[in-house]
Amino acid sequence: MTESLTVRDNRTGTEYEVPITDGTIRAADIGKIKASEDTPGLAVYDPGFVNTASCRSSITYIDGDKGILEYRGYPIEQLAEKSSFLEVAYLLIHGDLPTKEQYEAWVHHITYHTFVHENVKDFMQGFRYDAHPMGMLMASVGALSTFYPESRNISDADNRNIQIIRMIAKMPTLGAWSFRHAQGKPYVYPDNSLDYSGNFLSMLFKMSETQYEPDPRLVKALDTLLILHADHEQNASTNAVRSVGSTQVDPYSAVSAGVAALFGPLHGGANEAVLRMLKRIGTVDNIPSFIEGVKNGDERLMGFGHRVYKNYDPRAKLIKKAAEDVFEVTGTNPLLDIAVELERIALSDEYFVKRKLYPNVDFYSGLIYEALQFPPEFFTVLFAIGRTPGWLAQWLELTQDKEQKIARPKQIYTGERGLTFTPAEERWA
Ligand code: SDX
Numbered sequence: 332m333t334e335s336l337t338v339r340d341n342r343t344g345t346e347y348e349v350p351i352t353d354g355t356i357r358a359a360d361i362g363k364i365k366a367s368e369d370t371p372g373l374a375v376y377d378p379g380f381v382n383t384a385s386c387r388s389s390i391t392y393i394d395g396d397k398g399i400l401e402y403r404g405y406p407i408e409q410l411a412e413k414s415s416f417l418e419v420a421y422l423l424i425h426g427d428l429p430t431k432e433q434y435e436a437w438v439h440h441i442t443y444h445t446f447v448h449e450n451v452k453d454f455m456q457g458f459r460y461d462a463h464p465m466g467m468l469m470a471s472v473g474a475l476s477t478f479y480p481e482s483r484n485i486s487d488a489d490n491r492n493i494q495i496i497r498m499i500a501k502m503p504t505l506g507a508w509s510f511r512h513a514q515g516k517p518y519v520y521p522d523n524s525l526d527y528s529g530n531f532l533s534m535l536f537k538m539s540e541t542q543y544e545p546d547p548r549l550v551k552a553l554d555t556l557l558i559l560h561a562d563h564e565q566n567a568s569t570n571a572v573r574s575v576g577s578t579q580v581d582p583y584s585a586v587s588a589g590v591a592a593l594f595g596p597l598h599g600g601a602n603e604a605v606l607r608m609l610k611r612i613g614t615v616d617n618i619p620s621f622i623e624g625v626k627n628g629d630e631r632l633m634g635f636g637h638r639v640y641k642n643y644d645p646r647a648k649l650i651k652k653a654a655e656d657v658f659e660v661t662g663t664n665p666l667l668d669i670a671v672e673l674e675r676i677a678l679s680d681e682y683f684v685k686r687k688l689y690p691n692v693d694f695y696s697g698l699i700y701e702a703l704q705f706p707p708e709f710f711t712v713l714f715a716i717g718r719t720p721g722w723l724a725q726w727l728e729l730t731q732d733k734e735q736k737i738a739r740p741k742q743i744y745t746g747e748r749g750l751t752f753t754p755a756e757e758r759w760a
Contacts, residue, residue: 391564395639416557420720444500445521464509464712465594471505473587482581506712507534528554552657559646562721568592572722574738589722601693602710605634609666634694641687650695661702
């Protein structure tokens with residue numbers, strides 16, 4: 332069986348052999364199909380890139396039908412249970428698990444790059460008191476490119492590496508400060524004697540105590556949540572990072588585009604939307620009428636559905652389990668009963684079953700974040716901190732991919748052609 336298509340163009344009767352490689356055909360081969368020598372070749376039209384591969388990648392593997400997620404070949408279940416966020420970040424960026432020496436050096440460098448320039452603090456204090464933390468994070472990450480102008484030299488490996496370390500290290504600082512800003516509390520500086528997630532909790536919640544002592548069970552739960560959000564192949568925000576990165580801009584600017592894309596309620600913003608949806612439903616008795624609203628198209632069941640997973644998102648299962656650990660410390664979240672009943676009803680309702688709509692990563696994560704005393708508008712910042720190593724690994728892979736070019740898709744033009752311009756004074760006379 333030859334791995335190819337034979338395409339017959341009925342306009343000309345010409346047949347074309349189109350090779351199949353890795354389950355894809357190249358759009359460039361389709362471009363050779365022409366109605367005549369002086370007309371442009373065919374293009375592929377795919378709004379939202381539902382069925383378009385944009386790159387070759389060895390970072391994350393997803394099987395949406397089987398509900399499989401692996402980072403560099405390691406199943407997410409094993410990493411969530413046995414690894415740490417910084418070890419997973421190393422794996423995503425470098426492609427292999429670190430040796431003891433590599434891990435200790437990695438942790439040391441990240442620990443000692445958690446501070447940001449004092450001007451960043453002044454810059455962040457310029458936001459309104461009620462500024463959305465994602466807007467603050469998006470702006471602050473982009474602003475970091477002005478503090479490290481050498482980061483524009485993306486062809487230098489050492490330079491790429493130090494910017495990657497800086498961004499993984501500073502994201503929690505920027506995120507925590509956006510949280511403290513919204514609460515009108517003083518910003519807390521990093522405490523380098525704590526580990527990554529413990530330091531993050533300290534910058535979020537430390538008040539007048541000499542040193543913040545994070546609860547190890549909450550540190551473990553937060554670290555697990557960060558692992559579960561670390562990468563997810565070519566999702567919308569990673570696509571944004573790659574598209575912006577394809578112009579050879581610095582990585583801070585590319586990642587700030589990822590933060591912007593993640594902000595949307597159809598993507599990372601869904602975890603905030605889920606909490607607001609559960610609060611709006613209010614009680615288990617209101618679920619049937621809410622579900623009716625969804626089926627009538629008046630609502631979306633936020634936290635359900637996925638472009639790739641047509642089965643249960645493996646992360647949702649693991650987050651649901653992490654929720655139990657957190658609720659042991661914080662007490663359960665009454666909204667959990669509504670979420671569990673909503674899931675039970677949805678998974679037995681033909682509307683959702685037919686559309687293969689299952690809980691995704693955002694369905695349960697918000698319940699944990701709320702139990703950890705985070706306000707809903709902060710949930711997506713937590714997602715962004717977790718996703719940072721993934722965005723950077725994908726950006727790094729892009730810079731090394733000889734096949735990659737500046738992202739510049741075609742369009743189907745539907746507007747007017749060849750009009751004659753009449754100057755304003757004549758038009759309005
Ligand atoms: C993330 O891509 C990633 O990997 C993302 C992510 C990551 O880790 O980076 O996994 C993180 O973004 C998870 C998704 C979070 N978003 C939500 O929970 C928002 C609610 N879900 C959706 O809006 C939707 O499911 C998407 C955006 C996630 C996927 O959208 P698609 O693939 O474009 O699917 P679609 O909108 O074309 O829907 C197909 C059908 C439609 O019905 P019909 O028009 O065919 O009748 O399913 C329906 C949709 O109306 N549908 C839903 C629904 N999601 C899809 N109906 C009700 N509630 C929903 N949540």
